[in-house]
Amino acid sequence: MILDKIETLLKEVNSLSAKNMEDVEQLRRKYLSKKGEISALMGDFRNVATDQKRAVGIKLNELKKAATDKITSLRNQMEEAGATNDDIDLTRSAYPIRLGSRHPLTVVKNEIIDIFDRMGFVLADGPEIDDDLHVFTKLNFAADHPARDMQDTFFIEQSDPNDVTKNVLLRSHTSGDQAHYMEEHQPPFRILCPGRVYRNEAISARAHCFFHQVEGLYVDKGVSFTDLKQVLLTFAREMFGADTKIRLRPSYFPFTEPSAEMDISCNICGGKGCAFCKHTGWVEILGCGMVDPNVLEAGGIDSKVYTGYAFGMGVERIANLKYRVSDLRMFSENDLNFLKEFESVY
Numbered sequence: 001m002i003l004d005k006i007e008t009l010l011k012e013v014n015s016l017s018a019k020n021m022e023d024v025e026q027l028r029r030k031y032l033s034k035k036g037e038i039s040a041l042m043g044d045f046r047n048v049a050t051d052q053k054r055a056v057g058i059k060l061n062e063l064k065k066a067a068t069d070k071i072t073s074l075r076n077q078m079e080e081a082g083a084t085n086d087d088i089d090l091t092r093s094a095y096p097i098r099l100g101s102r103h104p105l106t107v108v109k110n111e112i113i114d115i116f117d118r119m120g121f122v123l124a125d126g127p128e129i130d131d132d133l134h135v136f137t138k139l140n141f142a143a144d145h146p147a148r149d150m151q152d153t154f155f156i157e158q159s160d161p162n163d164v165t166k167n168v169l170l171r172s173h174t175s176g177d178q179a180h181y182m183e184e185h186q187p188p189f190r191i192l193c194p195g196r197v198y199r200n201e202a203i204s205a206r207a208h209c210f211f212h213q214v215e216g217l218y219v220d221k222g223v224s225f226t227d228l229k230q231v232l233l234t235f236a237r238e239m240f241g242a243d244t245k246i247r248l249r250p251s252y253f254p255f256t257e258p259s260a261e262m263d264i265s266c267n268i269c270g271g272k273g274c275a276f277c278k279h280t281g282w283v284e285i286l287g288c289g290m291v292d293p294n295v296l297e298a299g300g301i302d303s304k305v306y307t308g309y310a311f312g313m314g315v316e317r318i319a320n321l322k323y324r325v326s327d328l329r330m331f332s333e334n335d336l337n338f339l340k341e342f343e344s345v346y
């Protein structure tokens with residue numbers, strides 16, 4: 001008799017259906033709960049004759065498994081249907097995701113790095129807060145050089161005028177990175193030092209208390225001014241176009257001898273003369289020169305064996321020439337209308 005009951009329930013269970021989660025829960029209670037029909041049969045199992053227990057037991061387990069499987073499968077069906085019908089509205093409009101873009105100075109800096117990277121320069125980093133030893137002393141600045149003046153440079157600490165390592169400052173150029181690099185490395189090396197630098201300037205359209213530089217240094221046996229000139233010409237042509245001309249004018253820097261300032265042919269008038277180039281046909285873009293032997297010696301490099309060249313440029317200056325940004329302050333005002341102008345550049 002119990003076998004008939006099991007058989008009936010088995011048919012019933014296999015043909016179960018549900019319209020929603022509540023139906024499923026009702027079925028679970030009816031068949032699988034402690035007070036459900038299958039539990040009741042388990043209770044009756046005690047009274048089954050011993051010789052039939054095995055057969056009935058197998059059937060009973062079969063019924064329990066069938067009920068569990070069926071109800072689980074109904075629940076899964078309801079969950080899937082519910083997710084599609086209720087939780088996701090495919091017709092709803094999406095929230096717009098506002099993507100940022102690279103800052104124009106980053107774009108230009110990366111472009112400069114790319115060009116020199118192709119000529120074998122590797123990046124070298126250094127601290128923005130540095131000491132007099134690396135920013136001035138090792139770079140051959142005279143003791144009374146104006147850059148060492150409080151008026152020109154942001155000193156954080158000047159505890160001992162006789163100990164240059166005790167004078168701490170915001171670096172005024174990334175040449176300090178080169179001084180650090182020379183302490184750790186022997187030639188040949190070819191490095192590029194990009195970074196932010198600080199000077200005590202009144203903020204105006206043409207000057208700021210901070211700006212960005214990329215400096216380069218190449219030291220090896222037999223490096224000459226010719227190498228410097230060719231590398232800079234290649235840079236100018238890659239950056240401003242294949243027909244760009246360069247000219248070098250004698251100049252003075254403490255860390256190079258001889259030193260030069262480099263102009264490129266005006267990329268607006270093509271050298272004919274316009275308001276932008278003040279009718280000269282040329283615009284200045286960087287300073288350069290052969291590394292002063294004193295700088296090499298201060299870096300632990302034998303200046304009788306090795307020579308080198310160095311150059312440095314302002315990233316803002318190059319960006320101005322490329323994108324005609326007339327006011328330096330625009331670069332740090334976080335004006336989205338200005339920054340959006342460069343979205344398509346990269």
Ligand SMILES: [Zn+2]
Nearest residue numbers: 266269274277
């Ligand atoms: Zn011009």
